[in-house]
Amino acid sequence: MDAFIYILSWALLAGGGFFCVVGALGLLRMPDAFTRLHAASVIDTLGVGMIIAGLMVQSGLTLTTARLGIILLLVFFTSPVASHAIARSMRHRNVKPVLSEDRTGEGS
Amino acid sequence: MGQVISLAIVLLVFWLTLSGIYTTFLITAGVISAVVISALAHRMDVADQEGHPIHLGLSAITYWPWLVWQIIRSALNVTRLIINPNLPISPTLTRVRMTQKTDVARVTYANSITLTPGTISVDIEGDEILVHAITSDNATDLEAGEMDRRCTQFEGSA
Amino acid sequence: MTMFTAAALAVLVSLGLALVRVIKGPTIFDRVIAGNSVGTLSVLLLAVIGYVFGRPEFIDLAITYALLNVIGTIAVLKFFRYGDLGAGEDEAGS
Secondary structure (H helix, E strand, O other): OHHHHHHHHHHHHHHHHHHHHHHHHHHHHOOOHHHHHHHHHHHHHHHHHHHHHHHHHHHOOOHHHHHHHHHHHHHHHHHHHHHHHHHHHHHHOOOOOOOOEEOOOOOO | OHHHHHHHHHHHHHHHHHHOOOOHHHHHHHHHHHHHHHHHHHHOOOOOOOOOOHHHHHHHHHHHHHHHHHHHHHHHHHHHHHHOOOOOOOOEEEEEEOOOOOHHHHHHHHHHHHHOOOEEEEEEEOOEEEEEEOOHHHHHHHHOOHHHHHHHHHHHOO | OOHHHHHHHHHHHHHHHHHHHHHHOOOHHHHHHHHHHHHHHHHHHHHHHHHHOOOOOHHHHHHHHHHHHHHHHHHHHHHHHHOOOOOOHHHHOO
């Protein structure tokens, strides 16, 4: 059982670290601000989710797990709000996204 | 009234989780804080169905696991795009119609779109959400309306 | 190397990459996006560091950072849009 918990939290922490690095790499590689938001949301979802889950597995049924759960919920509820605020403020500032297809019919 | 009582319970649980030291004084202080804040929220009219939607609790049990599965799927998809040396993205701007009636369900839908990597809700215009998708496939998936249907169900089964 | 050190190193590398984007810009929105990611990553780093040093109290700091991160991002955006943090509801609504 201990070995199982050990392997599970190793896998979750390593996976979370991988997705953090991938998200940050996406921040550097993506061509414009809108696409960079997509890369940042990989960090906010899988990166945070897997690392926090790995820590939760490691500490078992304790108060620490409950606190980690609060962090997880906070990040999951607030990160879309921040992303949406950024996207909306870009639109109101008339930042044109680089598009390969526009289905809104307003032309960009 | 149900909302006010449930808000007080949630606040007390939050206090106990953060505190971790269970002496009579600290628990009493927590109870008093929770009651006072709930009373203030009741006076300010923020402890209503919109501010504290407990009536959606049951449908959240079926909606959230589906949402988590969608998040994992599209995050892996975006990861594949990022580590591909050619960066095969095709950014698309589209509009999707939302069929939800209450504000809570609409916020849930727009936030679910944003939380899923690959799609971001940019603006809300009447009954439509302006969505930026990283590939045209992501936009097509969203236009198919599965998430919209699930959100309406999430609102309706309450 | 324990698993916590490995995770902390991965988060540190991501922080470095995000900082490069903060410095390079080019627009203020790129900086805000990268700054928001730096905030999220520092929450993770605090949580993991607590385990590296065996001091779970660091998680309380992480909760505070998570709360401040979103407020900070929205404050920067609001200031950038109106040049004033006290802009009212009627101006903000659109």
